[in-house]
Amino acid sequence: MSDSYSYLGPSGTFTEAALAQVPEAAGKPWRSVNNVGEALDDVVSGRSTAAMIAIENSIEGGVTATLDALANIPGLRIVGEYLVKVQFVLVARPGTRLQDVRVVNAHPVAYAQTRRWLDAHLPTHGHIPSTSNVAAALSLFDSELADAAVAPPQIVSQGEFEVLAEGISDNANAVTRFVLVSTSTALPAATGADKTSIIAELPADRAGALLELLEQFSTRGVNLSLLQSRPIGDALGRYRFVIDADGHVTDERVADALLGVRRFSPGVIFLGSYPRADRVPVEYVARYDNEVFIEARDWLRGIVSGEPEL
Numbered sequence: 001m002s003d004s005y006s007y008l009g010p011s012g013t014f015t016e017a018a019l020a021q022v023p024e025a026a027g028k029p030w031r032s033v034n035n036v037g038e039a040l041d042d043v044v045s046g047r048s049t050a051a052m053i054a055i056e057n058s059i060e061g062g063v064t065a066t067l068d069a070l071a072n073i074p075g076l077r078i079v080g081e082y083l084v085k086v087q088f089v090l091v092a093r094p095g096t097r098l099q100d101v102r103v104v105n106a107h108p109v110a111y112a113q114t115r116r117w118l119d120a121h122l123p124t125h126g127h128i129p130s131t132s133n134v135a136a137a138l139s140l141f142d143s144e145l146a147d148a149a150v151a152p153p154q155i156v157s158q159g160e161f162e163v164l165a166e167g168i169s170d171n172a173n174a175v176t177r178f179v180l181v182s183t184s185t186a187l188p189a190a191t192g193a194d195k196t197s198i199i200a201e202l203p204a205d206r207a208g209a210l211l212e213l214l215e216q217f218s219t220r221g222v223n224l225s226l227l228q229s230r231p232i233g234d235a236l237g238r239y240r241f242v243i244d245a246d247g248h249v250t251d252e253r254v255a256d257a258l259l260g261v262r263r264f265s266p267g268v269i270f271l272g273s274y275p276r277a278d279r280v281p282v283e284y285v286a287r288y289d290n291e292v293f294i295e296a297r298d299w300l301r302g303i304v305s306g307e308p309e310l
């Protein structure tokens with residue numbers, strides 16, 4: 001396996017900024033790719049050790065291409081989580097004025113994060129999707145199809161751009177969450193500030209199935225930070241759920257919740273347990289402590305093996 005890291009390029013993307021936060025990636029070769037599928041294919045084929053991919057942002061929610069790829073490509077594990085503050089500018093070729101802009105080049109996720117600004121200031125604009133924020137801006141010099149591009153503010157260091165507007169995100173505090181994905185099945189050690197990600201299908205045509213899925217977590221005192229439905233794709237109305245739960249799979253309450261999910265769901269994918277980007281320790285009430293689960297298990301084991309109850 002090659003010891004390189006794949007990321008959505010070219011250089012200058014937010015994805016590259018996320019990869020720069022990974023100490024193990026420092027000094028290793030980085031492979032710039034054109035989309036999430038290519039990044040994950042690098043990992044599965046062994047061309048790269050790991051890939052950095054955007055999974056969620058605070059304006060648009062889940063990055064659907066990522067959530068679906070994680071569900072459909074077997075053997076992937078999330079090994080780390082990273083946050084990047086995202087801000088966007090509208091750039092154009094030198095001499096362009098805002099009122100000249102008819103067509104905007106933008107990565108679909110960046111477009112969704114700036115749509116309110118674009119609709120307010122360029123109400124009749126057309127949109128050409130681009131493979132990344134940086135690619136959107138650089139393509140202005142290769143093709144005249146678009147008049148402007150949505151790009152990260154640092155893009156000005158990569159060419160002679162006319163900055164038509166700054167701060168065009170629909171939320172000034174926008175943050176994108178990235179995950180580092182590999183095929184390694186070695187679990188990152190529990191830190192007390194961890195997250196566990198799974199994807200679970202619901203049993204078909206069962207009233208209250210979603211409630212039952214959520215109960216697996218609530219009855220073990222496990223908080224969820226993401227619950228996103230995605231179509232399975234084989235029929236209308238069939239959904240799988242991407243779930244982020246607070247805690248590590250070696251925490252008894254999380255392990256017990258996953259056993260419950262596994263018993264109930266016709267399809268569960270374990271995506272990984274890894275340290276939270278914000279390193280904030282997981283809070284839970286004392287009755288869901290590891291010791292409480294262990295004591296209860298020992299008690300039952302004693303009964304089954306015929307030990308006298310104390």
Ligand SMILES: O=C(O)C(=O)C[C@]1(C(=O)O)C=C[C@@H](O)C=C1
Pocket residue numbers: 008012013014015016054057063086107109110113131132133134176
């Ligand atoms: O990494 C980049 O710069 C990208 O263009 C990708 C991406 C994404 O896929 O979400 C990254 C961060 C922003 O939320 C918008 C776009």
